Amino acid sequence: MSATRSTGFRSEVNGADSIQECHTTKNFQPAVYVKQYYEYLGDENRAILEFLWRQFQSCPESADMLDFGCGPTIYQFIAAAPKVRTIHVADSLVTNFEAIQDWMAAKPDVFSWREYIRETLVLEDPSAVSCADIREREQLIKQKITRFLHCNLGASPPIAEVAEASYDVLMTNYCLEFLPAHIDFEAGMAQVLSLLRSGGRFILQFLRRTPDYPVGDHRFLCRRIDEDDFLRILPKCGFASPTIEYQIVEAEDGLNRPYESFVMMAASKA
Numbered sequence: 001m002s003a004t005r006s007t008g009f010r011s012e013v014n015g016a017d018s019i020q021e022c023h024t025t026k027n028f029q030p031a032v033y034v035k036q037y038y039e040y041l042g043d044e045n046r047a048i049l050e051f052l053w054r055q056f057q058s059c060p061e062s063a064d065m066l067d068f069g070c071g072p073t074i075y076q077f078i079a080a081a082p083k084v085r086t087i088h089v090a091d092s093l094v095t096n097f098e099a100i101q102d103w104m105a106a107k108p109d110v111f112s113w114r115e116y117i118r119e120t121l122v123l124e125d126p127s128a129v130s131c132a133d134i135r136e137r138e139q140l141i142k143q144k145i146t147r148f149l150h151c152n153l154g155a156s157p158p159i160a161e162v163a164e165a166s167y168d169v170l171m172t173n174y175c176l177e178f179l180p181a182h183i184d185f186e187a188g189m190a191q192v193l194s195l196l197r198s199g200g201r202f203i204l205q206f207l208r209r210t211p212d213y214p215v216g217d218h219r220f221l222c223r224r225i226d227e228d229d230f231l232r233i234l235p236k237c238g239f240a241s242p243t244i245e246y247q248i249v250e251a252e253d254g255l256n257r258p259y260e261s262f263v264m265m266a267a268s269k270a
């Protein structure tokens with residue numbers, strides 16, 4: 001079977017002979033993904049929380065934020081919630097929305113992000129963090145998430161019901177590397193970046209030079225991108241070079257991660 005174009009992940013199942021278009025809701029398992037990459041709060045995830053905390057130190061109070069390719073996670077909203085006015089989440093998979101909604105509804109057996117919340121609260125204020133503080137932050141995140149939007153990386157526009165320049169903060173974590181292979185990378189990024197208003201902040205994380213991303217039994221094929229791709233593209237899309245900052249994080253020893261490193265990056269749109 002040959003690889004076909006997809007608006008979602010492409011996955012390689014059962015070895016190299018059977019690359020197939022992934023029926024995304026069937027093959028991407030939100031709970032498996034969360035367990036595989038977030039169950040352990042080690043150095044990698046701590047570095048991510050610290051990066052996000054730093055990014056939201058200087059965020060304007062009335063900011064509207066979009067998370068493009070939100071997945072089934074909420075760690076990315078912990079530092080954002082007290083700073084932004086609203087959070088819109090976008091993904092191609094309804095099952096990811098359901099995972100977030102199940103967490104918002106405090107359904108039994110959902111993944112608890114409390115360790116991640118505690119870690120972020122300690123960054124905000126190293127004095128004692130209580131259970132009540134953690135519950136309060138959970139409630140705040142739930143209040144700030146106001147819209148679930150279907151997005152399609154590579155489409156024009158990437159979110160049908162959202163106009164260009166709608167957001168003050170555009171976040172996207174471990175999603176842009178899944179731009180379908182037939183779409184020019186720069187053109188695909190320009191579409192996503194157009195959602196950000198002038199003066200807005202772009203916050204990004206991606207796997208560095210990684211060919212695929214295993215989740216459970218599936219390997220989701222990625223574009224092999226690195227920081228140089230964004231250092232080239234961002235100035236062309238209106239981001240001044242001096243505003244671009246990035247950090248490369250090496251995969252933690254002993255975790256058997258399928259990547260050698262990942263990149264955390266941020267830039268401001270002129």
Ligand SMILES: C[S@@+](CC[C@H](N)C(=O)[O-])C[C@H]1O[C@@H](n2cnc3c(N)ncnc32)[C@H](O)[C@@H]1O
Nearest residue numbers: 007008009069070071092152153173174175178
């Ligand atoms: C590896 S997960 C990242 C989830 C989350 N942002 C995180 O930080 O863990 C990649 C996400 O990108 C989404 N995605 C993949 N291809 C996409 C596409 N073509 N359009 C929109 N979203 C896509 C997937 O549904 C998934 O939620």
